Amino acid sequence: MGVNLKDIAQRAGVSLATVSNVVNGYRPVGERTRQRVQQAIDELGYSPNLGARHLRRGRTGLIALAVPELTNPYFAELAEIAIAEAAGLGYTLVMENTAADREAELALLDGSRQRIIDGLILSPVRIGREEVLARTAGSPLVLIGEGVYDVPHDHIAIDNVAASHAAIRHLVAIGRRRIAFIGATPGGDRQSAHLRVRGYREALAAAGLPYRPRLVAGTDAFGRLDGMRAMRDLLALGDPPDAVFGYNDLVAIGALRALAEAGHRVPEHVAVVGIDDIEEGRFTAPTLTTIAPDKREIGRLAVRRLIARIEGAEVAGPLTVQTPFRLLRRESTGTPDA
């Protein structure tokens, strides 16, 4: 089908090996022959067969980014960054959608998939420490975002507890007292939900506010629809909250919708805060106050770490890295930043 090394070698009147050396500079080649070979390459339009190259090298140049929801803008934005970073380092990034399914996550961890992928960046939501430790596949693994700790892999995440603290402190600072949380999973199924609830409770306690279990709403998933339904339930309480902290921006946006439908004004009646800083939250009415993780840092660091491991480089520093976040005050809490 395509032009291969042999064709170039014939055309340029040199050996196969020399062409290979010109192409990837493994060995020095004389200036005159290099030019002849280069000319042949240009004329015939050669590009290496990556399958063969990777068979020989033992690497494919492919890395995967597995996320629980492709349609969550947070992951789309993260993916865009990671794809660019990987491309810059000569790798191709494959998006994988686990759909928040436990089996899918397990299959990815040590499935046959692994043979074609040099390494995996995984945002786990249904598996924990044991499953990760039981992993047999040898290729490097970088975890992002959720709470699987004490495993021998790189892990990049924000401090979920601290992030919750910041959100709640802000709500308290603007005078709210009945603060709800939307997006807890009853069984602690999703680790980061657990952590964010913990931060919520700790911050309430620190502010001297009572913890009211009825103000913590569980959800099936973490989309807009889930946030909307949970908010409706909260509004149906005899004594509804005066502020809501959502597990993520999508949930918070769903809550905004429910509040609008019910005729409550935000932030006058109810203030709303999310996490993720997705672009959408800058265009809602009102705009959404949020905890903004440094997506660029997370995406780039995850890719760089993974590739460093693949290439066997020494990686300095601890396995677990907590990336910075900041509170972006917007209209939904009534005090927009400048």
Next chain:
Amino acid sequence: MGVNLKDIAQRAGVSLATVSNVVNGYRPVGERTRQRVQQAIDELGYSPNLGARHLRRGRTGLIALAVPELTNPYFAELAEIAIAEAAGLGYTLVMENTAADREAELALLDGSRQRIIDGLILSPVRIGREEVLARTAGSPLVLIGEGVYDVPHDHIAIDNVAASHAAIRHLVAIGRRRIAFIGATPGGDRQSAHLRVRGYREALAAAGLPYRPRLVAGTDAFGRLDGMRAMRDLLALGDPPDAVFGYNDLVAIGALRALAEAGHRVPEHVAVVGIDDIEEGRFTAPTLTTIAPDKREIGRLAVRRLIARIEGAEVAGPLTVQTPFRLLRRESTGTPDA
């Protein structure tokens, strides 16, 4: 590194070829030996090296979906469908981000990238008929969404002109007379923008309404920010529009935001319609009326066509397929569907 065919062959006491036959059923194998081999496979945990397989077969099992913006929910939703469909057919789908960059689209069309990919689904925005015709790479190509016609490739899209008609007819039906369009590109840079503007003009004419150039707003890109800015400009006109049709939902959502900021009520003062039916539009305040393409059909059809071509199957029917769309009436035009 991994377990390979040879290991299995030794363990089971058979030849390499027999193991291969057991694995992919190319030739019949006796029941007794099949079981012995299968047992060895299970014990040693063999999975084929896809690189080697693909080198031999000449295919990689990878297809790419190249879109202009990963962070546009329309493409994220489409990608989710396409990934699932490809996986079901035994292929892995790689997401590629052209960032609406002409060079990136060209590189994809016949770049070296192609050597690792069996086929490409491309949503072109900066290239046209000539560039596609000049393509030299041999692997199958399926075009989606935009207007590159009369090329020897499958093309799956909605009828952009008809979609615009439907939107404008709806606005006229609810009594609007000064209807603006947001998201034209002055130079006709993006083909579908051109088509949607044409549908807009035709529908205005059919309704006996004058075409007012000042009500057609160009934008640099097609995101929320672009829609918001364009809407602000339109509102600054002496005689602002009573309805707005956005190039896509993101643009329309940006317009909603600008209207809210300026204190205009939607749909009472200005009605708004978009295209794409992204989930976000079901949660805005007000919810967004939109032209909904059949994303499931587009995604599945594109993948199925591409794989059929890769596998050399005969594909019946014309190259160009126009998939259905429907108008979803929501609050932004004041007449929600049941």
Next chain:
DNA sequence: CATCACCTGTATAACGTTATAGAGCCGCGC
């Protein structure tokens, strides 16, 4: 002048798989 090191370039053996040609065996029919 012989030795050695060095610099270019070449021949070739992998990498792990699949497809082709063919070898052995058995039973059937002439």
Next chain:
DNA sequence: GCGCGGCTCTATAACGTTATACAGGTGATG
């Protein structure tokens, strides 16, 4: 009793690349 077809299985040649070992030539050094 011999050939022949059918059934299993095997040996082996690719696929296109990279890395290793080596060959030839040149210039410097003892």
